[in-house]
Amino acid sequence: MATIIDGKELSRKKRSEITAQSEEFARTYGRPPGLAVVLVGSDPASAIYVRNKGIACGQTGIRSFEYRLDEKTTQQELLALIDELNGRDEVDGILVQLPIPKHLNEKEVLLRIDPAKDVDGFHPFNMGMLLMGSPTLVPCTPRGIMEMLHEYGVEIRGKDAVVIGRSNIVGKPIALLLMMEHATITICHSRTRDLKDKIKRADIVVAAIGKEEMIRGDWIKDGAVVIDVGMNRSETGKLKGDVEFSEAEKHASMITPVPGGVGPMTITMLLDNTLIAAKARLS
Numbered sequence: 001m002a003t004i005i006d007g008k009e010l011s012r013k014k015r016s017e018i019t020a021q022s023e024e025f026a027r028t029y030g031r032p033p034g035l036a037v038v039l040v041g042s043d044p045a046s047a048i049y050v051r052n053k054g055i056a057c058g059q060t061g062i063r064s065f066e067y068r069l070d071e072k073t074t075q076q077e078l079l080a081l082i083d084e085l086n087g088r089d090e091v092d093g094i095l096v097q098l099p100i101p102k103h104l105n106e107k108e109v110l111l112r113i114d115p116a117k118d119v120d121g122f123h124p125f126n127m128g129m130l131l132m133g134s135p136t137l138v139p140c141t142p143r144g145i146m147e148m149l150h151e152y153g154v155e156i157r158g159k160d161a162v163v164i165g166r167s168n169i170v171g172k173p174i175a176l177l178l179m180m181e182h183a184t185i186t187i188c189h190s191r192t193r194d195l196k197d198k199i200k201r202a203d204i205v206v207a208a209i210g211k212e213e214m215i216r217g218d219w220i221k222d223g224a225v226v227i228d229v230g231m232n233r234s235e236t237g238k239l240k241g242d243v244e245f246s247e248a249e250k251h252a253s254m255i256t257p258v259p260g261g262v263g264p265m266t267i268t269m270l271l272d273n274t275l276i277a278a279k280a281r282l283s
């Protein structure tokens with residue numbers, strides 16, 4: 001049976017380190033690190049994420065600034081708020097909760113955030129630095145995955161890693177981070193042929209698809225490490241991953257559960273990115 005990679009426990013440990021560093025920051029600079037979170041509209045899932053981010057900030061000594069804007073907010077109003085936050089000294093990190101309503105231009109919004117405050121790591125400057133192998137602020141979910149692999153002593157160098165999913169927020173950046181640590185990468189997506197065969201050869205599997213248990217457990221090579229990013233609400237209301245956990249854990253050497261794996265680490269890395277941005281701005 002596989003070792004369970006416990007994202008909740010690792011997250012607790014990291015958050016206590018972040019709290020100590022936030023307190024140290026506040027002693028040194030006379031104010032805590034600050035994170036501004038902007039929510040446009042009333043999407044219930046986004047509202048929960050924003051609330052959880054606020055709570056996590058409070059628990060780790062980071063000051064949270066929350067902006068809840070009306071569904072009908074115009075592009076100009078949103079850009080004006082970002083400009084204001086870019087200029088505010090006590091705001092070290094800015095996050096616009098995605099998705100934003102359809103009438104707004106997401107790309108323009110993300111481009112407007114000062115790259116030095118882009119704690120989601122989605123700005124082309126930060127993405128470009130990652131591509132060039134000199135990461136600055138790195139997207140939170142991939143960072144969380146790397147922390148887990150390091151903490152559990154997973155050997156990455158020379159291994160075959162298969163990433164399923166090519167989104168900007170998970171698939172592409174995790175592939176780059178694994179490549180930087182000398183894994184050989186295969187990136188799969190909806191047009192990939194023979195997905196099962198590719199997964200069967202992988203030493204490390206990262207599933208970021210968004211389809212409940214699409215990766216069958218018997219596709220996993222014996223001894224492989226499985227990271228399941230998927231968060232799918234099943235018919236019974238339970239949260240399920242992209243990997244068939246019950247069968248996969250019989251083959252894998254290590255595996256992340258859903259929930260309790262990648263999810264908790266994502267918010268933790270957001271807190272850490274805020275601290276990194278704060279230190280970089282003031283040091």
Ligand code: NDP
Pocket residue numbers: 141164165166167168169170171188189190191192195208209210211229230231232262263264266
């Ligand atoms: P996207 O929808 O942006 O990307 C999904 C990717 O999966 C696409 O690249 C798509 O391919 C690929 N895909 C879809 N169907 C198949 C298929 N049949 N075979 C192979 N590949 C396929 O999703 P995200 O990257 O944003 O998120 C992925 C999952 O991770 C979701 O469940 C999301 O909720 C979860 N998530 C969890 C986080 C956490 O903190 N735990 C954080 C972020 C996301 P193509 O490009 O060809 O369309």
